[in-house]
Amino acid sequence: xxxxxxxxxxxxxxxxxxxxxxxxxxxxxxxxxxxxxxxxxxxxxxxxxxxxxxxxxxxxxxxxxxxxxxxxxxxxxxxxxxxxxxxxxxxxxxxxxxxxxxxxxxxxxxxxxxxxxxxxxxxxxxxxxxxxxxxxxxxxxxxxxxxxxxxxxxxxxxxxxxxxxxxxxxxxxxxxxxxxxxxxxxxxxxxxxxxxxxxxxxxxxxxxxxxxxxxxxxxxxxxxxxxxxxxxxxxxxxxxxxxxxxxxxxxxxxxxxxxxxxxxxxxxxxxxxxxxxxxxxxxxxxxxxxxxxxxxxxxxxxxxxxxxxxx
Amino acid sequence: xxxxxxxxxxxxxxxxxxxxxxxxxxxxxxxxxxxxxxxxxxxxxxxxxxxxxxxxxxxxxxxxxxxxxxxxxxxxxxxxxxxxxxxxxxxxxxxxxxxxxxxxxxxxxxxxxxxxxxxxxxxxxxxxxxxxxxxxxxxxxxxxxxxxxxxxxxxxxxxxxxxxxxxxxxxxxxxxxxxxxxxxxxxxxxxxxxxxxxxxxxxxxxxxxxxxxxxxxxxxxxxxxxxxxxxxxxxxxxxxxxxxxxxxxxxxxxxxxxxxxxxxxxxxxxxxxxxxxxxxxxxxxxxxxxxxxxxxxxxxxxxxxxx
Numbered sequence: 119x120x121x122x123x124x125x126x127x128x129x130x131x132x133x134x135x136x137x138x139x140x141x142x143x144x145x146x147x148x149x150x151x152x153x154x155x156x157x158x159x160x161x162x163x164x165x166x167x168x169x170x171x172x173x174x175x176x177x178x179x180x181x182x183x184x185x186x187x188x189x190x191x192x193x194x195x196x197x198x199x200x201x202x203x204x205x206x207x208x209x210x211x212x213x214x215x216x217x218x219x220x221x222x223x224x225x226x227x228x229x230x231x232x233x234x235x236x237x238x239x240x241x242x243x244x245x246x247x248x249x250x251x252x253x254x255x256x257x258x259x260x261x262x263x264x265x266x267x268x269x270x271x272x273x274x275x276x277x278x279x280x281x282x283x284x285x286x287x288x289x290x291x292x293x294x295x296x297x298x299x300x301x302x303x304x305x306x307x308x309x310x311x312x313x314x315x316x317x318x319x320x321x322x323x324x325x326x327x328x329x330x331x332x333x334x335x336x337x338x339x340x341x342x343x344x345x346x347x348x349x350x351x352x353x354x355x356x357x358x359x360x361x362x363x364x365x366x367x368x369x370x371x372x373x374x375x376x377x378x379x380x381x382x383x384x385x386x387x388x389x390x391x392x393x394x395x396x397x398x399x400x401x402x403x404x405x406x407x408x409x410x411x412x413x414x415x416x417x418x419x420x421x422x423x424x425x426x427x428x429x
Numbered sequence: 430x431x432x433x434x435x436x437x438x439x440x441x442x443x444x445x446x447x448x449x450x451x452x453x454x455x456x457x458x459x460x461x462x463x464x465x466x467x468x469x470x471x472x473x474x475x476x477x478x479x480x481x482x483x484x485x486x487x488x489x490x491x492x493x494x495x496x497x498x499x500x501x502x503x504x505x506x507x508x509x510x511x512x513x514x515x516x517x518x519x520x521x522x523x524x525x526x527x528x529x530x531x532x533x534x535x536x537x538x539x540x541x542x543x544x545x546x547x548x549x550x551x552x553x554x555x556x557x558x559x560x561x562x563x564x565x566x567x568x569x570x571x572x573x574x575x576x577x578x579x580x581x582x583x584x585x586x587x588x589x590x591x592x593x594x595x596x597x598x599x600x601x602x603x604x605x606x607x608x609x610x611x612x613x614x615x616x617x618x619x620x621x622x623x624x625x626x627x628x629x630x631x632x633x634x635x636x637x638x639x640x641x642x643x644x645x646x647x648x649x650x651x652x653x654x655x656x657x658x659x660x661x662x663x664x665x666x667x668x669x670x671x672x673x674x675x676x677x678x679x680x681x682x683x684x685x686x687x688x689x690x691x692x693x694x695x696x697x698x699x700x701x702x703x704x705x706x707x708x709x710x711x712x713x714x715x716x717x718x719x720x721x722x723x724x725x726x727x728x729x730x731x732x733x734x735x736x
Contacts, residue, residue, distance in 0.1 A: 122633070123552060123633065124554070126548075126552075126632075126633040126634065127548050127552050127554060129634075130544040130545065130547065130548045130637075131544075131545055131548055131549075131560070133541055133544075134541040134542065134544060134545035134604060134608075135545070135560070137541070137597060137600055137601045137604070138564065138567065138601050138604045140582065140601070141575075141579060141582065141583075141597060141598050141601035141602070142567050142575060142601050142602060142604070143563075143567070144578070144582070145574075145575035145576075145577075145578035145579040145582055146570060146574055146575050146578075148578035148582075149574050149575060149577060149578055152577060152578060159577075159581070202474075205470075206470070206471065206474065209467040209470065209471055210471070226471075230471050230475060231727070232720075232723050233475050233478055233479070234474065234475070234478060235719075235723070235726075235727055236478065236716075236719060237478060238730070239658055239662075239715045239716075239718070239719045239726065240662075240712060240715060241661065241662035241664065241684075241685045241711070241715075242662065242664060242685075243662075243664055243684075243685035243686070243688045243689050243711075244685075244688065244708050244711055244712060246688075246689060246692065247485075247688055247689075247691075247692045247704060247705075247708050248481060248482070248485050248708065249481075250692060251485060251488065251701075251705070252481055252484075254500075256497065257498065257499050257500065258496050258497045258498060258499065258500055259500060260480075260481060260484055260500050262500070263499060263500025263501055264500070267501070296477070296478075299474070300478070301730065304727050304730075304731055305731045308728075308731050353571070356571060357571065357573075359573075359664075359665060360664050360665070360689075363689075364689045364692060364693070368693075383573075384573050387573055387576075388576075391576065391577055391580075392669070397577050397581075400576075400577050401577050401578075403573075404571075404573050404574040404575075404576065404577065405574065407571050407573050407574065408570060408571060408574045411569075411570070411571055415569070
């Protein structure tokens, strides 16, 4: 590098690196340290307790149940979202067939893409309010209103979507899927459009049906995007904080009801941190969340690894 | 969009596709049925997106009693009063707080992020690769990992429940994506222009601001929209950092936080039309930004995910 460049480089990096270190990296590192203490948060005094917090975590039934709920989300949210998004993306990009025999998208594909994507730009807070109204447990809720009108549900005994222990996780999952499908549809569409047309046309001449061209051509060539989608949806499933804390009943604070049936790791953590004041314990939960996220990423990438197809 | 397209080897891997040509008539029939089928599903999902949103906006014109009674009544009075009431009941303040924070955090994120990305992309120095990965790695970790120490860090800086505290934290947490995206962008810019500027005697700083940054405008727009959406919708960071610390402390809730607050108060003092009007108010800027920039929004978010 020439003279004067070092000063320039340092000058440009100084503020961004400093901010990033102070507010992101240093807290990440501190969490690991604090997770080994019995810190309450009010004062700077705490004792080093070794792995006690982690030992307590494995006996904390509420936390273990929350981990289980996260695992359920981890299985169902990606599967449902990706399947729906793939289905719609294939419809939009290859659903129509022109008279000449070529493959093209259905009419109005651009409009659908704009519309489907819209929920993605809404904040989860808006979604929480919206679906709280949709799931109202009387005739004023959109779902119960519909079911009562069509006679499927008795008006005096509507479905308690968010208060049924067996229902609440599914009700939350619907919100995530509703929110995410449009985004992954656009993601898959972009990947599909980069597949050269002549591959499809060659297959078509060879007499491939729509199903065959999807499973033999589209899906293998899309595998990278599906994998990415899986990891991202996994991260969503590990979080879930806004929806659970705002939509389900309060157990003291930060949702999780009925009776912890919808608690997830993030809500348990926030309750321990800001409501019970158990900062050290909450840090241990943060570390467990990190480890699970890393395991998830590695497992997903390994399990779905295939030979990369280039075209 | 990120996959390199090669001219050669058009055949997909695996077995060759089965050669069972369908009779021409059969194929046309399949096309018609499948088209109706696919249009049906596409339209159904479109309805599932639009209906709940429209229903909610419509509900803000109803009275409390109407909302509780049945989901399908039409509003009796089409009066915009409820929006004024919602604005006065806190939504206005929350909206303003969000705007104040974003007016500072988004431009600063763009500036600082671009500066770091530019230097890392175009000035090879020992450790620059490492520093780049260090920035990008931040996107991998759950924010919950940092929350507890972050709260005390901001507290120690005496910036809890202040705009500047939230602005700084937003900038820091937007760094990974901004650096990653702009890094890729600055790499693709031609070197010739840069060299010409240097030959003309422009300083490094001047080259950056007057030559490189204007050339990176398309990238800046994408990242700018992404950061605006992300920071506008942020919930967990303000929840932890923007709580009044004492009785005399002013309430500086941002919009998302305020909406959730209102939503949770419904149990005590029901004023649902106000809540729904608040959601409508919060939705409108997003709708406007999205519809004006939907191409960039979709492209920006997708390419951010693909790498």
